[in-house]
Amino acid sequence: MHPLGVRSLRGSTTLRASLALLALSGVASQAHAQEDEGVRLGITYRPGYVPALAITDIDAEAPFAAVAAAIDSVIARDLDYSDRFEILPVPDSLRAGSAVNYGLWNQLGAVWLVEGTLTVSGQQAMLRVGLHDVVYGSLKEVQAFTLPPVASPDFRMAVHRISDAVVEWATGEPGMAASRIAFSRRGEDGTWDIHVVDSDGQGVQRATRRNALVFSPAFSPDGSHIAFQYQSNSGDESGIYDLELETGRTSAVTSGSLMHLTPAFTPDGSRILFARYASGGTEIFEVDRSGGSPRALTSTAVGDVLGPTIAPDGRRFAFTGSAVGAPQIYVQEDAGARPRLISRFVRGADSYATSPDWNPLDDRIVYQSRVQGQFQIVVVNADGSEMRLLTSEGRNEDPSWAPDGRHIVFSSDRGGYHGLWILDTVTGRARNLLRNSEDQLPDWSNALGSDP
Amino acid sequence: MRPTARWTAMASLILFGLMACSSNPEPEVEPATDETPPAADPGPDPAELAEAAARSLCEEAEAAARRGDYDGARRLYNQAMSEYAGTECARSASSEIDRIDAIETLEERIHFAFDRAELSDESVATLNRKADVLRRHPDVRMTIEGHCDERGSIEYNFALGMRRAQAAKNYLSGLGIGEDRFRAVSFGKERPLDPGHNERAWAQNRRDEFVIENLGSI
Structure with a gap:
């Protein structure tokens, strides 16, 4: 079990309102009971455990800090929109750092940690992304991705593909950001x-x-x-x-x-x-x-x-x-x-x-x-x-x-x-x-x- | 109606291609100046005056017909016949009224029940009247447009509108009117006649429109 206990179960909505509504209309009018047969459906969402994920600032040399920050925010939003993680706010002390301290991340409640390094040489930009399994204290996956120039129309889509890779590493299932x-x-x-x-x-x-x-x-x-x-x-x-x-x-x-x-x-x-x-x-x-x-x-x-x-x-x-x-x-x-x-x-x-x-x-x-x-x-x-x-x-x-x-x-x-x-x-x-x-x-x- | 309000109304009518349905009040026809001139004054010839007044009535009537105001056009032709009998306009008025009647019959819409493309008894009667006109004028061609109300899905309504257009086309063909004289198209729920969101508007919008492509001998 996690040090901070149960993660919030985002979106754990079990809407029974429509069921109640159907029941009510059945009482109000017997004549409509037959019609309701065709649509007697309930809304049920059964969310399971949603693991917490943290993303540190992407490491980059000073001239490329703005690009790195932009990539960071795209990936963070993609992972949030994937609805497979609870995105953890990261304290400033841990935002940028050298070696990963699994103990500290564990105390924060993170299950997954994403970190990256951006290197630019000439026109070529390379983003090395690692996914850490905080619970097991190990690097689960790491891969270097070539990025097109920032001005290229395919730049954002290339970043979305990196987000989808992270989703697949963590869950074994495909993402949908690059679409x-x-x-x-x-x-x-x-x-x-x-x-x-x-x-x-x-x-x-x-x-x-x-x-x-x-x-x-x-x-x-x-x-x-x-x-x-x-x-x-x-x-x-x-x-x-x-x-x-x-x-x-x-x-x-x-x-x-x-x-x-x-x-x-x-x-x-x-x-x-x-x-x-x-x-x-x-x-x-x-x-x-x-x-x-x-x-x-x-x-x-x-x-x-x-x-x-x-x-x-x-x-x-x-x-x-x-x-x-x-x-x-x-x-x-x-x-x-x-x-x-x-x-x-x-x-x-x-x-x-x-x-x-x-x-x-x-x-x-x-x-x-x-x-x-x-x-x-x-x-x-x-x-x-x-x-x-x-x-x-x-x-x-x-x-x-x-x-x-x-x-x-x-x-x-x-x-x-x-x-x-x-x-x-x-x-x-x-x-x-x-x-x-x-x-x-x-x-x-x-x-x-x-x-x- | 204030000018701006009138413009807005006109603009929306143009948008929906519904000039034919303009309900704006039309300017009254100038009262005919039919006072008999003093005998002493040779003045203009009364017959010429009557011809001029009748001619302007006929021009008004043609303009009204072009706008789709068939009642207005008929009223003007009837006025010409009763007030200026013997003028050129009055002599042609009767056949012009027949012509307007034929066009109005051809253009009369038919309506449908929700999610249905079957012809009602009323629609069959309307189509029978169209068939009479079409037999008298074998060179007339028409486009039949099927339309739907806003309640269903966009795509399904395109298909339903086509069934409605085809229903009218098939019925008229069944009466022996050549199939090649009609083109069936569907606009789904994209071109409502009444933009309202109530049963009255929906009933208006579930319809076939008949657009005359070639007036032929009419």
């Missing part, structure tokens, strides 16, 4: 364009300038391209387009007079699944990334089928389908196979479930569902088991998993702060990513390697 989120932003003239932002809310960039109806961005697996739905303002043109982020070049993957929407790359990046109007409604098709003739994967012929999201195995996919008369979430094994309903549909009730996103690491799917008349985020296993409510406040829509498989980004007006939000599905901790009510349909990239 981006793409989304649609509505302009003042009512048109939409794709924007991207780093996972920590920095570096917002407009990625398309089409001044049209540009929706549903979807990152390619390596994060270098974004597929999106394009529709001209008159509705004359529609298609799935591909954007190369570095050059800003766009090209049509599919186009035609019929509506094309909701693209998603397969995990190997070779194909794009999307929805297109067929007869009676939209169906899901797949097409080679470079174009060609699309192949139908669904043949529901009743209502709409859209919003495909593909399992890590590259074979199964989930989607929104409305064959039962209201949109619900389905999982299908393969092209032409019979889809299986996984959201909870109650005929005659206010059932409405859309916008699924398959976890990049496991078999869980998040989606939005109407609960008590308001959209909330729900997580469920691909077989329909272990359904759980993740939000209860405000209107919450269009969730997308982070590459760490535990955070989600979604649009929300919770607490009156309308914009994009990030939620840790383990601790329940939420943070505002961008505060702009015109930002919608976020898609979280995979971890971005150094050479996308």
